[in-house]
Amino acid sequence: MASATPRYRFAPSPTGFFHVGGARTALYNWILALQNDGVFVLRVEDTDESRNHPQWTQGIVDALAWIGIDSSDRHFEGPYFQSAYAAEHVAAAEALVKSGHGYYCDLTTEQVQQRAKEKGLNGYDGYSRDRGLAPGPGHVLRFRVPEGQTVVRDVVRGDVEFANDTIEDFVLLRSNGSPVFLLANVVDDIAMNITHVVRAEEHLPNAPKQQMLWNALGATPPVWAHVPVLVNEQRKKLSKRRDKVAVEQYRQEGILPAAMVNYLMTLGWAPHGDTEIVPWSQIVEEFKLESVNHSPAFFDIKKLNAFNGEYIRLMSLDEFIAACQPIINSEQVPWPANRFDASVFKAMAPLVQTRVAVLSEVPALVDFLFMAEPMIDEAAFAKAFGAEWARPTLVEIATRFEKCAWTADSLKTEVEAVGTQHDVKLGKLQGPLRIAITGRSIGTPLFEPIELLGRDESLRRINSALQRANR
């Protein structure tokens, strides 16, 4: 038998943002498609056409592109929107009635619950199974769940057995005639020749129902794989309301796509060896669905940031500067655009590169160079000028700065000389100077930016700080 091209479908719902959990599932599907020369099929899942906001679908495509899933690649197909197949969904339902797998029922939700309660059952009792009702207003179409058991062969979990009598005759068509998601999903998968369904574990309880539908529709069920969900610190499934889940947001804050991808891939799976920071090529080479974990993983932003810091430090200086551009040029930046100086930034870049975990931290390390006045941290200022040596030493530093050579090295030498005279270590002595120049008590090494700032402006800031301290 000739083996067909494997087709992996990725089916996010159009919620207006792209979930990090979805990103990981997408990555799994994508890697599998690459490994097996298969196709990654993107189908946005919603049977309600009114929710097909093109910009949402585009947002998903963009987010996928950001993590390296390129819609122009030959392994990529789509995007499709589910409701485009609505007619086929209904046709499939009708076929199921003909073949005896479906039947109509006129009970309302309340009536179903009432009967279940009276009989001590869990769900629908099959009341209309043999009543031979015709389609009509108020009639839903239900699936006739057969006797026996359904075994879902799951690549990550092994065989999962469900006793069919614990599965009620579920609804296929609503009383208004519209297909439910479960049916639409299966019909689409069959129509698109999907061979592998790799999705989050929360869908596992639906798998037996879907598998029964595949069979009833005369198709061979796909290979199933239910991967563990991502959870928050409370061990609850990540949700938009409680947790930071939108990949767009991480992107905006300056998480590098490679770091995001690498981190995501260490959740529920691990590359060989003692290092977790590995190149994409190694991930593609080594990843195996079979070795994906069974238990939920906590999405740890701290660790993501640590990975990102690693990736930032792995970059060449030019790459780092290039990566900073979106942040540096964004409107969020505290300095006026016309004061920004690319050559100054370039000179600072090496000092900045080892000091940030995410790119959004970059502006705070260089902003004082591009602003007319540094933003003074009052608490830090008060503390730095609290020492009795603070003002006199800074006055001396200013005096020396007026005539010394204007290079970082000689600036440092001058400050050290003042320190020797007053018996204050450089580490402490630079405190008031740093506040005067940068407005903060921490930051990059000091003398390089002072050199960059120039003699006049540096002296002006020192004197301004001295005046402030005298108030």
Add this chain to the structure above:
RNA sequence: GCCCCCAUCGUCUAGUGGCCUAGGACACCACCCUUUCAAGGUGGCGGCACGGGUUCGAAUCCCGUUGGGGGUGCCA
């Protein structure tokens, strides 16, 4: 209620019966380096949920308990 899944340091994981007095990473702590802060280096803290089996031998296999999570819609 019913069904399903899960269980190794705080977190993410390695581990598929002897290589495990359980390895790595993040976080945390200490020290070194140092111009503050980082980065880097060195070291430290810290775990097989519990109880029964099976076996010469169990983190690894089986059963149970407990604990977590998910599903159970005429939502997707």
